[in-house]
Amino acid sequence: KKELNRLPPSPPKLPILGNLHQLGALPHSSLCQLSRKYGPVLHLQLGRIPVVIVSSAEPAREVLKVNDLACCSRPRIAGAGRLSYNYLDLAFSPYGEYWREMRKICVLELFSVKRVKSFRFIREDEVASLMDLISRSSSSASPVNVTEKIFSLTGSIIFRTAFGKCFRGSDFDRSKFYELVHDAETVAGVFSADEYLPNVGWILDRINGHNKRVERIFHELDTFFQQVIDDHLKPGRIKSQDDIIDVMLGIEKEQIEDGHAWLTKNHIKAVLLNMFLGGVDTSALTVNWAMAELCRKPRLMKKAQDEVRSIVGKKGRVTESDLDQLQYLKMVIKETLRLHPPAPLLIAREAMSQFKINGYNIYPKTVIQINAWAIARDPKYWNNPEEFSPERFIDSSVDFKGQHFEFLPFGGGRRGCPGLYMGTVTSELLLANLLYCFDWKLPGGMKEADLNMEELAGHCLTLLKKTPLLLVPIKCLHDQASE
Numbered sequence: 001k002k003e004l005n006r007l008p009p010s011p012p013k014l015p016i017l018g019n020l021h022q023l024g025a026l027p028h029s030s031l032c033q034l035s036r037k038y039g040p041v042l043h044l045q046l047g048r049i050p051v052v053i054v055s056s057a058e059p060a061r062e063v064l065k066v067n068d069l070a071c072c073s074r075p076r077i078a079g080a081g082r083l084s085y086n087y088l089d090l091a092f093s094p095y096g097e098y099w100r101e102m103r104k105i106c107v108l109e110l111f112s113v114k115r116v117k118s119f120r121f122i123r124e125d126e127v128a129s130l131m132d133l134i135s136r137s138s139s140s141a142s143p144v145n146v147t148e149k150i151f152s153l154t155g156s157i158i159f160r161t162a163f164g165k166c167f168r169g170s171d172f173d174r175s176k177f178y179e180l181v182h183d184a185e186t187v188a189g190v191f192s193a194d195e196y197l198p199n200v201g202w203i204l205d206r207i208n209g210h211n212k213r214v215e216r217i218f219h220e221l222d223t224f225f226q227q228v229i230d231d232h233l234k235p236g237r238i239k240s241q242d243d244i245i246d247v248m249l250g251i252e253k254e255q256i257e258d259g260h261a262w263l264t265k266n267h268i269k270a271v272l273l274n275m276f277l278g279g280v281d282t283s284a285l286t287v288n289w290a291m292a293e294l295c296r297k298p299r300l301m302k303k304a305q306d307e308v309r310s311i312v313g314k315k316g317r318v319t320e321s322d323l324d325q326l327q328y329l330k331m332v333i334k335e336t337l338r339l340h341p342p343a344p345l346l347i348a349r350e351a352m353s354q355f356k357i358n359g360y361n362i363y364p365k366t367v368i369q370i371n372a373w374a375i376a377r378d379p380k381y382w383n384n385p386e387e388f389s390p391e392r393f394i395d396s397s398v399d400f401k402g403q404h405f406e407f408l409p410f411g412g413g414r415r416g417c418p419g420l421y422m423g424t425v426t427s428e429l430l431l432a433n434l435l436y437c438f439d440w441k442l443p444g445g446m447k448e449a450d451l452n453m454e455e456l457a458g459h460c461l462t463l464l465k466k467t468p469l470l471l472v473p474i475k476c477l478h479d480q481a482s483e
């Protein structure tokens with residue numbers, strides 16, 4: 001009887017802090033080590049918050065498939081709550097009728113394959129501008145900050161998809177906007193000290209200015225979103241096609257006409273927040289890590305370049321209609337998502353009712369984190385797991401759509417990522433063009449093995465590279481391209 005009522009194993013705890021001190025600067029990595037010692041299902045006490053960490057495929061299946069309905073809520077994180085107009089968004093909203101309605105709108109109207117395809121010209125146009133920009137700097141043979149270029153590209157694509165206008169020529173300060181998105185990510189993804197530590201945490205929050213910071217980010221984002229929505233509502237606005245705000249304003253109008261209106265401007269702003277937090281860094285990180293891995297392995301770089309150059313030929317640019325043929329490139333993206341999942345611990349879930357994983361009891365209100373990073377490096381499922389080898393996906397049916405629990409970069413179950421198609425098509429198009437248009441050299445005598453592959457500590461939701469990737473682009477003239 002006792003055996004049946006047990007909690008998952010736990011490392012030793014400190015008073016008050018519990019296991020907080022064991023999270024380390026890179027929680028996915030510290031938690032991976034802890035689970036190697038204590039088991040693939042761990043119970044941690046983070047201050048006052050009980051957390052279960054899942055670090056292998058079978059218990060991940062129990063969470064995402066067998067018990068999905070019992071644990072597909074999200075914990076209430078005060079920062080996320082404030083930025084999302086009290087959980088009016090999709091990603092941080094608790095499970096329930098509201099989330100189901102919002103999810104339907106996102107899946108069917110905003111991020112559907114059809115809708116994402118309708119924004120194809122934006123992605124192709126922005127990628128083409130970036131290739132031109134890099135071409136111009138390639139004549140100087142000096143290194144380009146590839147990381148910065150990649151992030152600015154995915155930012156521009158989401159900006160234009162959501163708002164219908166370009167950063168170029170708009171009166172928004174691009175770098176200020178990115179800073180805002182990054183700041184929002186850091187306060188939305190983590191509990192504050194007050195949430196972790198009863199009685200004393202608020203003092204820490206006061207000292208480090210957490211609440212003031214959240215308020216500042218909220219007001220800056222709100223003012224910005226309001227301004228863009230107001231622009232959309234101006235009579236006589238000229239548009240070539242609907243952007244995301246148009247689609248949502250259209251749904252609001254339909255609801256009013258049908259007499260069951262619930263979508264308001266705050267709902268629209270909350271979804272915009274999700275698009276920026278979910279869509280900019282994730283695709284950029286994927287391409288950035290892929291480029292870094294390929295630069296460390298010139299043989300693989302050449303293989304990917306040969307493929308894209310032979311399929312695209314002399315066209316001058318890779319377009320989205322070429323992507324289906326780029327089988328090796330797709331494997332490179334997959335392998336990158338395996339070793340560097342952009343959200344290594346996915347987004348925290350919360351149990352709504354009691355259930356069991358591996359025979360352990362999980363109680364309501366427990367926070368559940370799936371360590372997708374650790375799972376994708378589990379030697380039980382992956383040969384030479386630390387090795388970057390896209391070839392491992394040849395003749396393999398394993399994909400990232402949430403059915404293979406050893407590979408979960410987009411999560412799975414009811415809360416799985418609804419932006420999967422938008423994210424992958426953006427990453428593939430950008431990577432394919434970078435490989436097609438340029439050869440890439442490491443700067444000034446640097447050796448492949450010298451490339452710094454460390455992860456940036458302290459960035460909570462996403463897995464950034466510690467140092468930017470600096471590379472020298474050498475333009476390839478495709479009129480004479482070897483095919």
Ligand code: HEM
Pocket residue numbers: 090091092103111274275276278279280282283286341342343346347348408409410411412413414415416417418419420422423424427
């Ligand atoms: C390479 C690109 C991307 C990756 C790796 C990624 C990854 C993830 C992950 C791991 C989750 C949590 C899943 C879970 O809890 O099981 C998630 C959720 C989500 N993602 Fe993505 N994402 C990407 C692109 C995007 C894009 C482009 C958008 C939208 C523009 C987006 C919007 C969302 C939203 C709204 C959720 C919350 C879903 C919910 O809670 O119901 N993502 N994503």
